[in-house]
Amino acid sequence: MKTASSHSLPPHIHYLDGQLGVEQRSLEALAREHGTPLFVYSQAAMLDALGGYQRALAGREHLICYAMKANSTLGILQSLVRAGCGLDIVSGGELERALAAGVTPERIIFSGVGKTRAEMRRALAVGIGCFNVESRAELDVLDAVAQEVGQRAPVSIRVNPNVDAKTHPYISTGLKGNKFGIAHEDVVATYQHAATCRGLRVVGIDCHIGSQITQTEPYLDAMDRVLDLVQAIETSGVAIAHIDFGGGLGIDYNADAPPPAQQLWTQLLHKLDARGFGDRKILLEPGRSLVGNAGVCVTEVLYLKPGEQKNFLIVDAAMNDLPRPAMYEAFHRIVPVAPRPGAPTTWDVVGPVCESGDWLGRDRALAVQAGDLLAVLSAGAYCMSMASNYNTRGRATELLVQGEQVTVIRQRETAADQMRLESLLP
Ligand code: LLP
Numbered sequence: 493m494k495t496a497s498s499h500s501l502p503p504h505i506h507y508l509d510g511q512l513g514v515e516q517r518s519l520e521a522l523a524r525e526h527g528t529p530l531f532v533y534s535q536a537a538m539l540d541a542l543g544g545y546q547r548a549l550a551g552r553e554h555l556i557c558y559a560m561k562a563n564s565t566l567g568i569l570q571s572l573v574r575a576g577c578g579l580d581i582v583s584g585g586e587l588e589r590a591l592a593a594g595v596t597p598e599r600i601i602f603s604g605v606g607k608t609r610a611e612m613r614r615a616l617a618v619g620i621g622c623f624n625v626e627s628r629a630e631l632d633v634l635d636a637v638a639q640e641v642g643q644r645a646p647v648s649i650r651v652n653p654n655v656d657a658k659t660h661p662y663i664s665t666g667l668k669g670n671k672f673g674i675a676h677e678d679v680v681a682t683y684q685h686a687a688t689c690r691g692l693r694v695v696g697i698d699c700h701i702g703s704q705i706t707q708t709e710p711y712l713d714a715m716d717r718v719l720d721l722v723q724a725i726e727t728s729g730v731a732i733a734h735i736d737f738g739g740g741l742g743i744d745y746n747a748d749a750p751p752p753a754q755q756l757w758t759q760l761l762h763k764l765d766a767r768g769f770g771d772r773k774i775l776l777e778p779g780r781s782l783v784g785n786a787g788v789c790v791t792e793v794l795y796l797k798p799g800e801q802k803n804f805l806i807v808d809a810a811m812n813d814l815p816r817p818a819m820y821e822a823f824h825r826i827v828p829v830a831p832r833p834g835a836p837t838t839w840d841v842v843g844p845v846c847e848s849g850d851w852l853g854r855d856r857a858l859a860v861q862a863g864d865l866l867a868v869l870s871a872g873a874y875c876m877s878m879a880s881n882y883n884t885r886g887r888a889t890e891l892l893v894q895g896e897q898v899t900v901i902r903q904r905e906t907a908a909d910q911m912r913l914e915s916l917l918p
Contacts (some may be wrong), residue, residue, distance in 0.1 A: 493616065493702050497676075497736070498620065498755060498822050498896065500501060500709065500822050501869070502509065502537065502744070502785035502786070502869060502870065502871060503534075503537050503540060503785070504534035504536050504537040504540075504786070504828065505534065505537070505538075505623045505624060505867075507831075507911075510647050510831065511812075511829065511830050512756045512788075512828075512829045512830070512867055514532045514533070514534045514893045515534050515535075515536055515868035515893045515894070515895055516545060516825060516893070516895050516896045516897075517893050517896070517898055519532060519788070519790050519829045519865065519867060520553070520718075520830060520865060521820040522790070522891060522898065523829070523865055525580065526889050526890075526891065526900070526904075527889065528790050528791050528792045528808050528809070528865065529789055529790065529791045529808055529809035529810075529813050529888040530789070530790045530791075530837040530870075530888055530889050530890075530891065530910075531737070531787055531788070531789050531790075531871060531875070531876055531888055531889070531891065532576050532787065532788055532789075532790060532809040532890075532891045532893060533568065533786050533787045533872055533890065533891070533892050533893065534787075534893055535571050535784045535786075535892055535893065536572055536788035536894070537785060537872075538568070538572060538575075538783055539571070539575050539785070540554065540624075540784055540828045540861045541578075541627040541753065541782045541785070541786065542572065542575055542577065542606065542782055543756075543883070544622075544752055544753035544754040545635065545753045545757060545776060545778065545914075546576065546859065548642055548753065548754045548755075548756075548757030548880055549761070549774060549776075551759070552773075552774060552795070553772075553773040553774070554666050554773060554774040554775065555578045555599060555621075555773070555778070556576070556577050556578065556601070556775075556778065557578040557579055557580040557599070557601050557736075557775060557776065557777050557918070558572045558573075558576065558577040558578070558579055558580065558775050558777075558778065558779065558782055558783075559580040559585055559603075559739045559777045559778060559779030559894075560579050560580065560581060560589065560779070561580075561582055561586070561789070561874075561877055562779030562780050562782070562784070562785070562872075562873040562874055562877060563783045563872055563874075563875075563876055563877050564586060564589050564644065564688060564782050564877050564903050565869075565877075565890055565902050565903030566589060566592055566593050566901065567890070567892045567899060567902075568783060568892070568901065569589065569593035569595070570593045571595060571892065572782065573593055573594060573595045574708065574811070576599060576629065576642065576913075577595075577782075577878075578596075578599030578600075578601065578621065579593075579596065579599065579600050579601075579881040580600075580601050580777040580779075581600055581601070581602050581605055581620075582602070582603050582604035582640055583590055583604065583611065584608070584610065584611040584614055584615075585717075587600065587602070587611070587614060587615060587618070587620075588836055590781070591618065595880045597618045597619045597620050597621070598619060598621040599616075599621055600618075600620040600621055600811075601620065601622045601623075601648075601775065601777070602615050602620055602623045602624060602696075602772065603624040603626075603650070603700070603777065603858055603872075604624075604626070605626040605627065605630075605671055605672060607623070607630060607632060607634075608842070609637050611635070611679060612634055612637045612638075612645070613637055613641065616638060616641055616643050616645060617638065617641070620646075620912070621646060622646045622648050622696060622736075623645055623646065623647050623648070623649050624649075624694055624698050624732075624736070625647050625648070625650065625907075626650045626672060626673055627674065628674070628676065628678075628682055628685070629690070631649070631682065631685070631686055631689070632689075634647065634691065635689040635690070635691035635692050636691065638691030638692065639690055639691035639776065640814075643691070644690070644691060644692060644693040645693065646690055646693050646695045646697035647686060647692050647693065647694055647695065647696075648675055648694075648695055648697055648736060649679065649682055649683060649698070649722055650673040650674065650698050650699060650700070651673050651676065651679050651697060651698070651699050651717075652670070652672060652673030652674060652675055652676065652698070652715070653673075653676065653699050653701060653708050653713070653714045653716060653718055653881075654676055654719040655701055655717065657701045657702030657703075657705050657710045657740065658705070658706075658707055659839070660793045664684060664699060664747075672700070673699065674701075674771070674808070676717065676719070676721070678916045679721050679724075679725065680725055680728050682866050683725045683728065683730045684728055684729075684730065684793055687729070687730045688728075694730055694731070694732070694734055695733050695734060695735075696732060696734035696735060696736055696773075696775065697718060697721065697722060697725070697732050697735055697736065698735075698737075698738060698775070698777075699714055699718050699736070699737060699738055700737075700739060700740060700777060701714050701738065701740055702739025702740050702835070703739070703740050703742075703780060704742040704748075704780065705740045705741060705742050705750070705761035706742040706744070706748050706751075707750075707751075708751050708756055710762065711737070711740075711755050711756065711760055712759070712763060714737070714747060715760055715763055715764065716736065716763070716767075718737070718826055719735075719764070719767050719769055720738075722735065722769065729911055731794045732772070733772065733773060734772060734773035734774070734775050735769065735772050735773070735774060735775070736774075736777065737760070737775070737776055737777075738774065738776070738777050739777040739778040739779050739780070740892070741753055741756060741778060741780070742780070742781070742799075743780055743781055743784040743785050743870060743873070744785065744823070744870075745822070745823050745824060745863075745869075745870050746823045746825055747757070749864050750781075753778070753781060757776075761774075767770075773855050779873060779874075780874065781829070782873075783872040783873045784870050784872045784873035785869075785870050786872040787870075787871045787872025787873070787876075788867040788868065788869055788871055789809055789813060789814055789867070789868040789871040789875060789888070790829060790866070790867050790868075791807040791809035791865070791867075791868065792805060792807065792861050792863065792865055792867070793805055793806070793807055793861070793865050793866060794806045794807060794844070794866070795858050795862060795865060796806055796860070796861070796862055798837075798898075799909075802840050803837055803839045803840065804839065804840050804842050805839040805840065805841045805842065805856075805858065805860065806842055806844065807841055807843060807852065807866060808843075808844065809843055809852065809868065809888070810843025810844055810845040810850050810852075810883070810885065811843055811845050811847065811849060811850040811851075811852075811882070812843075812845060812879055812880045812881065812882040812883065812885045812887075813843075813845075813876075813879050813885075813887070813888055814852055814868055814871060814875050814879075815874075815875070815878045815879065815880070816874060816875065816878070817851055817852055817853065818847075818849040818850060819878075820893070823853070824852065824853065824868050824869060824870055824871060825853075825868075825870065826852065826853045826858070826866050826867070826868050826869070827866065827867050828858060828859070828864060828866055828867075829864070829865035829866065829867055830864070830865065831859070832859045832860065832861070833859070833865070834859045835859065836857040836858050836859045837857070837858065837859070838855050838856065838857055839856050839860075839906065840853070840855065840856075841853040841854075841858075841866070843845055843899070844883070844885075845882060845883050845885070846883065847914060853868075861917060876888070876890060876902075881905070881910050883911060884907065886904055886905030886906055886907065886909065887902070887905045888902075888904060889902060889903060889904040890902040
């Protein structure tokens with residue numbers, strides 16, 4: 493039996509015989525075996541999402557560097573690295589995870605506004621492919637650190653194209669008022685300076701205009717501006733071997749309609765060719781669009797708490813597991829794992845954490861009873877990687893499904909795990 497809503501579920505997540513499943517596995521059976529809250533990911537969904545980018549870029553020199561901040565669990569990294577991805581990192585911690593997942597160091601690029609000297613040293617020692625530098629001050633520190641160790645650091649300068657990505661202000665990064673990138677008007681001088689630094693080797697240019705972008709036009713605008721800069725930089729005598737257009741492509745959380753990656757990139761590459769830059773190596777840094785819709789978080793309904801003004805459905809997942817609603821008022825669809833017949837009631841779905849901000853969904857029509865399982869959809873990106881231990885809640889178990897096969901890619905964190913680095917007073 494298929495339910496009416498099954499057609500609108502993300503790829504590889506479907507109802508079969510009245511039960512929600514990921515690929516060939518039933519979520520109810522997985523929850524019974526592994527407990528809740530439980531993250532379950534479809535590897536096929538990630539690889540399909542990656543395929544869209546790979547098809548658009550086929551035949552060109554390119555590197556898709558998965559922005560691992562979206563979900564940095566080792567099993568997820570391995571899945572994407574084995575499928576051909578490099579990795580975009582933003583910290584020394586992510587560098588160690590990237591290496592542990594087996595990526596070739598030259599396929600790592602290092603983004604972020606605040607790299608420390610220690611992080612730079614380690615990244616130089618392992619031989620990463622590129623540092624995406626975000627300020628003149630950072631450029632000079634990297635130059636000095638590289639000279640100390642007798643190396644030339646491969647650099648790309650992140651430019652701020654000053655385009656409106658038309659997304660949530662917290663995740664829009666390409667406007668003048670943000671902390672990211674080097675202002676348009678300072679770019680050529682910064683490249684000329686970089687070219688004179690003995691510890692640096694200029695290899696590229698990069699930009700990233702924001703996240704959860706659902707329109708094509710901001711990308712087209714950004715590309716035009718970046719190419720104008722490439723032209724100006726090269727006229728000033730500095731060659732640009734690769735162009736990195738960042739990440740940012742949105743996913744469908746709730747009737748969002750982002751362009752498919754293949755369509756977007758076919759269009760963008762057409763522009764690149766038309767402007768005469770089709771020979772450059774292309775780098776991309778997608779995060780959410782590779783993993784976001786590949787994951788669900790399964791949670792158990794603990795209590796029904798009907799009220800005069802609001803009905804609350806108290807579930808065992810919380811803002812520490814799924815921080816996006818509390819942080820950005822983000823919408824995640826919530827569906828029953830085994831739909832019940834009967835009229836739905838309108839509920840606010842909330843967690844056990846002691847904060848009014850601890851909600852997962854508001855005003856959701858659901859027919860449920862205590863003990864039922866719900867699935868929070870589109871939970872593959874920026875959920876586990878932003879999870880915390882608030883209220884001394886252990887982070888959830890994560891499972892990766894590949895057809896029939898299930899791998900525990902992260903065990904549930906215990907109270908002892910959480911206290912491991914603490915000491916009692918003498
Ligand atoms: N490259 C850079 C330099 C970035 O800052 C980001 C994300 C990405 C790539 C990947 O962007 P994506 O393709 O995932 O949109 N926590 C927020 C999203 C923050 C994004 C930060 N930067 C959320 O949950 O919506």
